[in-house]
Amino acid sequence: MTEPLKIALAGLGTVGTGVVRLIETNAALIARRARRPIQITAVSARDRSKDRGVDLSRYAWADDPAELAARDDVDVVVEMVGGSDGPALALARTAIAGGKSLVTANKAMIAHHGLELADAAEKTGVALKFEAAVAGGIPVINGMIDGAAANAIDRVYGILNGTCNYILSSMEDTGADFADVLAEAQRLGYAEADPTFDVEGIDAAHKLSILGAIAFGAKLDFAGVETVGISQVKAADIEQAHALGYVVRLLGMSELERDPAGDRLFQRVRPYLVPVDHPLANVDGPTNAVVAEGNFMGRLLFQGAGAGDGPTASAVVADIIDIARGEKGPAFSMPVAELQPFGKASSGHRVSRSYIRFIVPDRPGVLADITAAMRDAGVSIESVIQRGDPDQDGEVILAIVTHEGPEACVTEAMRILDGSDSLTAAPLVMQIIGE
Template sequence: MADTPAPLRIALAGLGTVGAGVIRLIEANAALIARRAGRPLQVTVVGARDRTKDRGVDLSRYAWEDDMVIMGERADVDVVVEMVGGSDGSALACARTTIEAGKALVTANKAMIAHHGLELAAKAEEAKVAMKFEAAVAGGIPVIKGLREGAAANEIERVYGILNGTCNYILSTMEDTGRDFADVLAEAQSKGYAEADPAFDVEGIDAAHKLSILAAIAFGARLDFAAVDAAGITRLRAADIAQADALGYVIRLIGMAETMESPAGKVLFQRVQPHLVAFDHPLAHVDGATNAVVAEGNFSGRLLFQGAGAGDGPTASAVVADLIDIARGEIGAPFSVPVGELEAMSAADAGSRTGRAYVRLMAADRPGVLAEITAAFRDAGVSIESLIQKGRSDDQPVMVALVTHEGPESAVAEAVRLLSGSDSLAEPPLVLHILAD
C-alpha cells in the first residue's frame, strides 16, 4: 500500500477577510484540493495583530504565532501565506524571512510586489523556493497564470483593463444614477466597497501597483512602478459621464501597458487613467466591483479575463490555487523568466502616442472664450472633431466639452499648456483619452 503523501503545512500571516476565507476554502474543499494537489493542504500556524478578534472561523485547532515575521522559521511550516498588507514593514520582513529560511511564499500583497518584487524574486530563485502572487492582481481572476502559462507562447503586444473594483463601482453607479462622484463615494464607503481613506483606490495607485506587475510578466520587463503615470477618478463629474454617454461611450479607469519602439530601442508605456470606452468594447460592459483584463497576443489574439476582483471567496481561491501549485512541486520563475533576464526598459514618452481625446473645460460664459479655447487647440495643431457648450450662466462657469480627431498626445498637452493660467478657465482642463479598439 502506497504511503500517504505528507501534507503541505501552511502558516497564515494575517487573518482578515481573505485569511479567514482561505481557512474556509481549505476546509470546505479539502478532499477535492488533496486530489488535485496530490497531497493535503494543512493549516498549521496562524497569526494576526489582534488575537481576540472574532473572525468567524475556529482557530483553536491551529498554533498561534505572535511574531508573524518569523513564521517561516518554524519547523512545522512549509509555506507562508502573507496577507498582512502594506509595501514595507512587517509584511516585507515576513516575506524576506520566509524565503531566507528556505520556505515558499504566497502573497496577495500587490504593493509589496510592485515595490520589492524583484528583490524577493531574486531571493526565491537563489533559495530555489516558490514565490507566487496570483491574488495580488484582480482577485480571483487567474490572469497572472493566464499570462505566465496559458499565453506563454505569445508575444504580448498590449495588456490593459479595469484593475480596481472600487473605482469601477463608483463609475458604474454614477452612470446608473446620474449622481456626482463625492455622493457615490460616500455611499461606497458606507457599504464597505471603499475604505475610510480611499486615496489608494480613487487616485489610481492600487491599479498602478497591479499594472506594473502585469507589465513585468507580459513583456519580460523589470518591474518599474515609479514609471507608471497614474491619475484617478476624483475630478470626474456626472456631466462627464452624461456627455460620454451621448457620444457613445462609458468612462472606465483603465490601466494600460504596452511596449513601443523608439530611437533608443524598445520602451515601456504604463498609464492608469480614466478613458472613454466605446459601447461595443468588452470593457464597456464590466459593471460594479468587477475587474477585467485584456491581453493581446501576436498568435492568440485578444484574450479577456473577467471576474470578481476582490472579496474573501475570490481572493482566497487565487491564494489556494497558488498553494496547490506549490504542493505539486511547481516553482518556476516568479516573473516568467529569471530576474537577471528581465529587460530594463526605459519609460516611453506618452507624447509620441497618437489617439483621440475628450477634453472638458469649465469656462467663463462670456464672449470670446470659445475663440480663445479653439485658438489654443489650433495653435497646438489639434483638429477638433466636435465641441459642445453646456448650459448658460452669468456668474458660474459652464462646461465646454470637445473631442479631438486622431493626433499626437503631445499636441493635446500643448493645447492644455497654452490655456494654462487663463482667467477664462475656472480649473485646469480634464483630458481623457479614448480607448482605441
C-alpha cells in the first residue's frame, strides 16, 4: 500500500462531522478503492469544546482554518466553512496557492469564484473538486465530466433544491399554503431560519450555473441565471395544475441555444408545470434529480438525496478518493482558458406553453379585460379554469393555459394588464415543460 493521502478539514458542522464519521466508518473499504489510505491529520472549527459526537483528539487542531493550508502534513484541504466569500474563500485561495488540493461543498463560493479558483489550481497543478456542491449526494458532476463526456449536451435541468421540493410536494400532499408548509419545514429542519436563499431559487441558481459550465464547457455565469422562487405559488396553483395533469416543481434549466451567429446560454430557475408522467414529477420530498440530454446518449437521469450530512459527506469523500487515485483533471472538465464565454440567451424568444394564474375580483368584465390583453399581445389561449366561488375577500382564482408561443408575448400581456383594476394581485406565470 502506498503513502496515505493526508487531509485537513475546515468546518465541523453537520457535513464536516459527517465526513469524519464516513472516513472512520468506511476506512478499510476506502483504502482498497482509493488504492491508499485516507488519513485526517488536522481539523479546524470555531468552537473546540463543542461535543460533535466524534472523537477529534487524534487530529491536530487549528483555531484558524488558514493554518491548515500551511501544514506540511496536509495534501488536501476540505473546505466546509461555508459562505461565498470571507474565511472560506481566503482558505481556498491560500490552500491552492500553497500547492494543496481543495475539496469543497460550497456552491455559493464556486458559483461566484469557481473560475478564479480553477485557474489558480491549474497554475499550481492541484485538484479543485466540488461534487457535493451540486445535488448533494448525487454524483452528477462526475456523471457529466466522465459518464457523459462523449456527448455534446443540449440541455441539463432538474430539481436542485431539496427545501423547495419538500415544500412543493408537501403542499401537493396536504393542500396547505406556502407559508404554513414553510413553517413546518423549518420546524423539521428541512428549511433554514432565513429561507430566502432556498425559496427564492438562489441556491438552485448557484448549482445550475456550476452544472451548466461543466455540461457546455461554458464560462460559469451565475449572474446570467434568471431566477424566480416559489414563494408566490399558492395551494390553488397546485390544485389547478393537478386538474390539468401536472405537478409544480422548482426547476433549474440550462440549455445551449445553437446559432450560426454565436451560441447562447440560457439559464433559468423557476417553478414549472411538469407532466405527471415525467420522471421529475415523481421526485418528492427533499430528493434532487438532474436530467442531461446528449446528442448520442439521449436522456439521462440522476436522482438521490440532495442534502443531509451522509449524502453530502459521500460526495465530498468521492472527490477525496479521486484525488487519492491521482485523478486531477480540470475542475470544469476543461481548462478555464478553453471554457467559452457564451452570450446570455433571454427567455423572450423561447416557445413555451404557459400557465398563468390571476387573482381577480368577482365582477363582470374581468375575463373580457384579461382575454383582450392576451389577444393584443398575441397570446393564444388553450384553456381557462375559473373556480366557481369567490373567497372571503370576494376574489376568484382564474387560471389560463396558453398554446405554444413566444414567452415575450406572455410578458407583453402581463405588461398590458399591469395596474389593471381587473387584477387584485400580481399574476403568476409558470412554463410547462414537455414530455
